[in-house]
Amino acid sequence: MKSFNLHLYLVTDEAAKCRHSLLETVRKAVDGGVTIVQYRSTNPDAGTCYREALPIRDFLAARGIPFIVNNRVDLALALDADGVHIGQRDLPVPSVRAMIGPDKILGLSVSNMDQLRAVDASLVDYLGMGPVFPTISKLNAPPVLGVEGFAALASRSPLPVVAIGGLDAERARQVRATGTAAGIAAVSAICGAEDRKPPHGRWPDCLPGNAGKKPFFQTPCLHHPALSAPSPQIWKKSGRRPRWFSP
Incomplete structure (x- = not known):
């Protein structure tokens, strides 16, 4: 059984594009309010990626932050990651679900209505949508x-x-104001930041119910039509389908 919070979603950039090491970037980002992290690398060398991602996974596990691997199902399984995020040109959703099992988180990228209509909500847990x-x-x-x-x-x-x-902090506010996003994902706005934290500490403040820093899983996700209760909400993974619940 997995619980995950999409509130502020860090997608790591290539190490060469970050001002600091990936591990240091992730550490500071979590201190700044990030609630879920996706490791993304275009390096075809699986061994190099494994060695780079392993300390990130261990750090996040100790902090109770879900660790997602982009695209590479083999790498996710080797790392015992909390989940996988795939795109439209990656392996088919049913195949990935079969490989990772029912209890891992599975995210899917969509960018248009045709892709949205094709989503099997019984197999996928959340969608990454953009670019905004x-x-x-x-x-x-x-x-x-x-x-x-x-x-x-x-x-x-x-x-x-x-x-x-x-997305930066100001643009995140614009998206949040639509009331349609369960979370905000950032890549270069965090990985390229001088202090590695969400810029100027404003990221958590731009999200409803998260002014300042509050404990992980005690702040509500961005407003989503499925949310109606005023109590804190998180995603709880049980079987193949998550459900909204109030702890």
Whole structure:
């Protein structure tokens, strides 16, 4: 059984693009309010990725923060990661679910209505949707949605949605104001920050119910249509489908 909070989602950038080591970047980001971390690398050398990701996984496990691996199911299994995030050109969702089992978190990237309609909500736990704004962290990214386009698409989702793509604290506020995002994902805005924390400490403050720093899993996710109770909400993974619940 897994619980996860999509509130503020860090996707790591390539180590060479970060001002500091990936591990140090993740440490400071968690101190700054990040609630879930995805390890993303384009390095084809699995051994190098494993050695780079292992200390990050161990640090996050000690802090109770979910550790997700992008794309590489083999790497996720070797690391015993909490989950995998895949894109539209990666292995099919049913195959990935079969490989990782029912208790791991599975995220899927979508960028248009056709992809959203094809989502099997019985197999996927959350969606990464974007890019909301132009992004420099991913080559060959899909067309930009914009805030209104994101909101229109996210409002049709049967699953919680994490906004991604060119987001900084101010843009995150714009997305949050639509009431359609369960979380905000950041890449270069955090990995490239001088102090490695969410810039100027403003990221947690731009999210509802998270002014200042509060303990992990005690702050509500961004407003989502599935949320109606005023009590704190988190995602609880049980079997193949998560459900909203109030602890």
